[in-house]
Amino acid sequence: HKLLTPPHVAIVPTPGIGHLTPLIELAKRLVVHHNFSVTFIIPNDGSLLTPQRKVLEALSSLSISYVFLPPVSFDDLPDDAMIETKIGLTLTRSLSALRDSVRVLNESTRLVSLIVDVFGVDALDVAVEFQVSPYMFFPSSAIGLLLIFHMPHLHETTSCEYRDMPEPVQLPGCVPLHGRDFPDPLQDRTNPAYKAVIHMCKKYGSAAGIMVNSFVDLEPGAFKALKDQGRGIPPVYPVGPVIKTGSIDGIDGNECLRWLDKQPNGSVLFVSFGSGGTFSQEQLNELALGLELSGHRFIWVVRSPNKTVKNAAFFSEGEENLLGFLPNGFLERTKDVGLVVPTWAPQVEVLNHRSTGGFLTHCGWNSTLESIMHGVPLIAWPLYAEQKMNKVILVDGLKVALGVKENKKGIVESQDVANYIRDLIEGDEGKLLRKKMEEYKEAAKLVLAEEGSSTKSLAEVAQIWKGLKN
Numbered sequence: 001h002k003l004l005t006p007p008h009v010a011i012v013p014t015p016g017i018g019h020l021t022p023l024i025e026l027a028k029r030l031v032v033h034h035n036f037s038v039t040f041i042i043p044n045d046g047s048l049l050t051p052q053r054k055v056l057e058a059l060s061s062l063s064i065s066y067v068f069l070p071p072v073s074f075d076d077l078p079d080d081a082m083i084e085t086k087i088g089l090t091l092t093r094s095l096s097a098l099r100d101s102v103r104v105l106n107e108s109t110r111l112v113s114l115i116v117d118v119f120g121v122d123a124l125d126v127a128v129e130f131q132v133s134p135y136m137f138f139p140s141s142a143i144g145l146l147l148i149f150h151m152p153h154l155h156e157t158t159s160c161e162y163r164d165m166p167e168p169v170q171l172p173g174c175v176p177l178h179g180r181d182f183p184d185p186l187q188d189r190t191n192p193a194y195k196a197v198i199h200m201c202k203k204y205g206s207a208a209g210i211m212v213n214s215f216v217d218l219e220p221g222a223f224k225a226l227k228d229q230g231r232g233i234p235p236v237y238p239v240g241p242v243i244k245t246g247s248i249d250g251i252d253g254n255e256c257l258r259w260l261d262k263q264p265n266g267s268v269l270f271v272s273f274g275s276g277g278t279f280s281q282e283q284l285n286e287l288a289l290g291l292e293l294s295g296h297r298f299i300w301v302v303r304s305p306n307k308t309v310k311n312a313a314f315f316s317e318g319e320e321n322l323l324g325f326l327p328n329g330f331l332e333r334t335k336d337v338g339l340v341v342p343t344w345a346p347q348v349e350v351l352n353h354r355s356t357g358g359f360l361t362h363c364g365w366n367s368t369l370e371s372i373m374h375g376v377p378l379i380a381w382p383l384y385a386e387q388k389m390n391k392v393i394l395v396d397g398l399k400v401a402l403g404v405k406e407n408k409k410g411i412v413e414s415q416d417v418a419n420y421i422r423d424l425i426e427g428d429e430g431k432l433l434r435k436k437m438e439e440y441k442e443a444a445k446l447v448l449a450e451e452g453s454s455t456k457s458l459a460e461v462a463q464i465w466k467g468l469k470n
């Protein structure tokens with residue numbers, strides 16, 4: 001009777017709302033367009049479960065269910081452990097619980113595939129154990145994926161820190177990448193995160209296929225290289241942009257959108273640094289003063305400053321955010337042009353609004369794709385993870401963003417912030433970036449249309465899965 005039931009897919013997201021979001025959209029497409037049912041099996045450390053549960057619960061009318069695995073503990077880790085270390089350990093410490101869950105699913109459904117995302121490669125072994133097809137959803141750029149396959153070689157053939165390499169790495173068909181722009185865990189060979197990432201890179205080849213959250217017209221060179229290189233690279237499927245389509249529920253009355261309704265077309269800069277980004281007090285002040293100096297309209301999603309890291313909000317709900325940390329008088333002086341929003345805004349709806357003319361972003365890949373889908377040009381201000389690499393793609397490769405520069409102390413100064421904003425919103429360069437963005441927006445629409453390349457790629461994967469266990 002199992003053959004009569006719809007094929008079932010298990011999805012194992014690594015921590016981070018930015019990882020869960022596109023996987024949820026992927027799940028919806030599999031259910032709605034391809035008649036799959038889906039179970040999310042979620043490794044976690046016990047934090048940030050409420051927002052996740054809320055989005056997942058909203059899916060219960062579709063054939064999408066979820067289970068949280070028992071939370072892992074980080075008590076034994078040093079205070080300065082990198083988020084990549086924690087993300088990786090969340091998964092490896094959950095493997096035996098995952099195995100139990102997969103066993104149950106495999107007995108009760110026609111389980112054809114298990115999908116993991118960027119840090120989930122060790123879970124691919126569990127899929128294989130149960131003769132379930134091991135797949136990967138890569139939530140970042142095709143260039144990023146190409147770099148992952150290149151890293152083991154680079155690791156063997158260099159001994160210095162990558163940031164000290166005199167020449168950029170030239171991956172075939174891609175924009176040159178300096179070592180200093182590599183993802184964070186590759187910046188220090190002595191950090192445990194480095195070893196873990198190299199191990200991870202070596203295991204990517206064990207996926208039966210890799211779906212990438214990007215599209216051919218955005219990164220033609222990288223996708224061609226992923227195909228041509230053959231050796232050790234599984235079939236790669238460009239299925240993106242897979243992004244949040246926006247939730248209408250409860251959003252209509254949102255303060256940001258009501259405020260945007262009252263502003264002129266294309267006049268507002270949206271300022272937000274993803275789900276985890278934070279600044280030092282000094283940097284926060286410079287940003288605030290820069291916004292003020294620019295004289296332009298803005299919505300700024302702010303979080304309490306953090307002295308030591310740039311991703312303080314990633315694993316924790318943060319303290320109550322009372323805005324007392326903003327420069328004296330800032331709110332009063334900018335009240336006619338600016339809206340300051342503590343912690344979270346409906347980003348997709350904001351980017352979709354006619355009044356939004358630019359986005360000052362940390363270059364998270366979801367934010368990048370959301371901007372492309374809505375044709376909004378960018379100021380690229382990367383903070384952590386692979387964001388510096390995304391900045392290079394956006395500024396040098398796609399030419400849809402202005403990149404910020406830090407001073408010798410690593411601070412982006414207020415005067416510069418003001419200049420970037422003016423250049424983007426009213427300058428000639430901004431016009432060029434906007435035009436480029438519009439082109440990518442059109443291309444993105446086409447790849448997602450019924451006969452579009454990304455739609456077809458996902459259909460191809462679905463077809464392969466449907467043929468399994470028949």
Ligand code: UDP
Pocket residue numbers: 016017018019021244272273274275276277301343344345346347348363364365366367368370
């Ligand atoms: N997001 C949002 N409101 C906010 C901040 C973020 O809706 O105030 C959403 C954003 O639309 C995106 C995700 O959170 O879908 C952030 O993902 P991204 O990859 O850009 O960055 P990350 O949070 O993973 O660093």
